[in-house]
Amino acid sequence: MKSLQLIFSNPRYFAPAWVFTTLNIWFGTWAIYIPTVKENLGINKSDLGIALFCLSLGVFTIFPVASKIINKLGVGKATWFGVILGTITALFPLLATNYYVLMVALFFFGMANGLTDIAMNTLVTEIEKEDAKNFMSAAHGFFSLGGVIVGLGSFLIPIIDNPPLHMAITVGLAFLINLLFYKKYVNITAAPVETEPFSFRLFKPLLLLGIIGFVAFGSEGAIIDWSGLYLKEITLAPEALIGSGFLAFSVAMTLGRFLGDGISERIGSIKVVALGAIIATLGYFLVLSGATFLAIIGFALNGLGFSVIVPELFRIGGNVKGVDSAQGISFIAGSGYSGFLLGPVILGFIAENASLKHSFYTLLGCVLLIMLTTFFLQRKRS
Template identity: 30%
Template sequence: MTTAVSALPRAARVATWVYFALNGFAIGLWVVHIPNIEHAAGISHSTLGLLLLVLGGAAFAGMQVAGPLADRVGQRRLVPAAGVLLGLSLFGPGLADSWWSLGLTLLVLGFANGSLDVGMNAHAVVVERAYPRPIMAAFHAMWSIGGAFAALIGAATLKAGVPTAVSMSACGVLLIVVSLATARFLIEADEPAPAEVEETDEPRAKTPAKLVWQLGALAFGLMLAEGVANDWAALHFRDVLGTSTSTAAYAYGSFAVAMTIGRFATDRVAALIGPAAIVRYGAGLAAIGLTTVIVVPWIPVALVGWALFGLGLAGGVPQLFTAAGNLDTRASGALMARVVGLGYVGLLAGPAVIGGLAHWMPLNVAFVLPVVLCVLTFIAAPVLKSGVPAEEKKVDQTLSA
């Protein structure tokens, strides 16, 4: 039956919400200031593209360092340290006046972002173990909320003519203060008694070493599809459907809003049907949504298609991260770093791959690739059942309560 949740995990849950929101806020703030930063540094679009690869590579490196480090020193130390480093890294881009100074600041920004990404996800898994139901997807929804606030604040400061260095540095100070103030509410893996303790002797159908790469492959596919929507949804409306730039913005907006709403709803649904079903049927819904975008030229129907795509992708990645973190609690951070890292590679690769395909075929035809990946995820999703028996029992506990 359902067990009561103490005040400690509840406070840790709120603290984890804060860190996810801070991470989304920091990255969103960087994104909205990119045009000003590019101009101040005096670089071309092509140089900026190369520097964004530096940012992505540094983030991947940060993930791989932070994972094992979280297992050694604990998420309670790693997460606030990464949050402080991320806050400090926001000072740099607004002060950069050349390609090399911007490159150095993006190395720090990327590394800090990757470190916090893995650390806060690993901590989210620890907090979730103390709950009788899934709660991971809501954390990811808070990341989206943080990005939305960054867009609003960034737009306001840019309209008011506030220098980029001032607005980003001020927000960096905010990140540092909030990260330090929230740290006291974090918990370590041995503080709440995890439900999985009684299950350590149960045999697994696949070894964790093999399963973690399978989870990583699924995360790669789903996040590649997400990256396609991030960079190409608006361009699809403008270039394929012939809309204005302002109308084209609604394409990504419908995707992003549906994904955020879906993530807030996913946890309750996962408690009823289990994580494997969330990944499987979510991928199926995403495939249907993007197929609609490909074949239907009507703008209202295409908006629905992008919304279905976002709704379908909303819950899958959080379930994969939870599964990775629960494969082996002694190496939770390292295992999660592999899955998060592979997913991040997919997120970065998606827009570039679609861009390459679009040179040879219409953009909407190039979208067949993420549809295929969603279908493959639909087929492979039952792998979660073989590797995470604790999650299945958590669902059973909720249903019997």
Template identity: 30%
Template sequence: MPNKTLLINRIAVSLFFFTNGFLYANWTARLPELQKYFGLNNSELGNVLFCIALGSMIAMPLAGWLGNKFGSDKVVRIVSLLFCVSIPLVAISQNEWIIRLCFLFLGAASGSMDVTMNGQAVLVERLWGKVIFSSFHAVFSIGMAIGAAIGGLFSNFQIPLQTHLTILAILGTLPIFWASTKLLKDSPITESKTFEEKGNNNKFLALKTILPFGIIAFCCMTGEGSMVDWSAIFMNKVVGQNETISAWAFGTFGVAMTIGRVFGDYFTVKLGKEKIMLIDACLAAVGLGIALAFTSIWSTFLGFFLVGLGLSTIVPIVFSSAGNLKNISPSAGISMATSIGYTGFFVGPPTIGYLAEAFGLRIGLSFVFALFILMALIIAILLGKMKSN
């Protein structure tokens, strides 16, 4: 049975995951209003969202390097507070270049927080002695579901965007301050030396080992990012519902993610990593297919629910596997996997914006559907290799 100190470590890391999901969902739930506030069409919104992708892609490898050099516990404290600061900035101005700069900062802070808090989660799981990684992502999803619901309420009561996001950002710093004092201290320098002493050949082998999981994460997180940024807009513009119901559409996805991740560790142990990922990939494809084929309010809710359930445990399994490779530090393994996976999370939504502007949002989201099929095929190949061995 884990001791009291380790339990506090687990709670502290969980608070980082919760705060990240909670704050991110609050602003994305009001994205249709932000789009009107900025006066952007789908393509222009895609350009703005690409700034999040750019900031993230620049910052994530740097965050992995810093975590490996100085310790993820030190880095996550700083980048988490920067993430809280970035939230109200998304509605601070209607000037095109200020908007892009603020979204670039948001992407950098969010991506850095993702890398370092996942590195902490790997350390806690190692000391815990059993599979618990999905539970951290369950807390993230709980934060997203609650954040989306609160975002919908603020929208319903017509609370100004800047007021809403500033209040929530201030509240978000409170758990971060407490949790920052309860993190695990890793040994980055020792682990980094062990990694580097193995030479470039082993670095190449490590990347080769992680690459299939990274591609799976890319497909999964493209879908997750698309649901985060476009589910409310899909319900609003394609299905034709008001902004409050549109925010709840994203909340449905978040609730399903939460349910899947709460039970994710149990089913991962019961069925095995590859088998549960294959089931999840098929669920996500079926769910998005339903939402795109039948654009009614209830088919959309059902489809987004199945997508959330399907995507729920794939990323936790990928990150746990990458962070527990032999002879590689958690920061190095997580950095490689997140750099591939989170590219999808941030690049996917703006890509859909460009496709939506040219061909309509249903066609734009069909790109994600194709990635879900690809993801299922890669997982099936991995499962086949396991059986042959």
């Protein structure tokens, strides 16, 4: 909790942490209104899927050039630029007058999200280097906090009864807080790094980190999408408890991220990732027991385990020797988002052709792969 105290006591740390919150406020508020947009534009699920793919396409389009933009502008200015772009483009999808305008709006919204995501993680990495303070995990906890704020804000939907206005109020308030604090980070630039020509020796640690990122993000996405159905179909949970798995996962993830920095300071980033994988493994064993309450506890352990893995990956990726922080983080982010998008799809294919329980056996195998990969990372570091 020391990093949480650090964030709330010093604007230098609160400012970038609030950018994390802002990113989830944009995305979460948009997500609430996806059914409304679908109905208003009269599109089917297939069309909606293509439109949502445009958002992902926007994210992936910016990844290859994000590090160049960040290094050109400076990481602080790039983060602030991302906040401005995200605030503006968050309004576009809800103002779309037809399906094709929606696809274009989501593409640009995705680009703004992607740039902000990489810039803010690079920014925290650089501040950690400058100040010798750990708060990456807590910053990701603030991202989770954004989801809580969106959930509370959803109670205003029937009162406001106007999606664009609700979005404008929400992103406007988030932007005003950013406006109050952005000067605390806007002039920060990345410390110069002696970059080396591309070689497999440099690529190898990034590849291992990318594998962990792909699996960890993919597992998170799968639990978010499939936990409710798992409780309903496999554990035969009553209707009132179907959402409990996701709730337990989310609460534990938020708590774990606020605790993660202190643990990382004591045992190091790679050991934290391994510890997270062990906790998530125990969680999957409980989920696969088939008992409702054990499965809910298992989902909570999954959230606790995965909560520390992703922040530590960004921390490690931003400190790979011979690679500048923006490039390392871009690679982790690209690998992770690929997993987040493809993971639920792959799991759905397995569930359709085998069973939903087999999908979760696959997730158990994936987290064991993370443990194995940390072994190779530890050997390389030694």
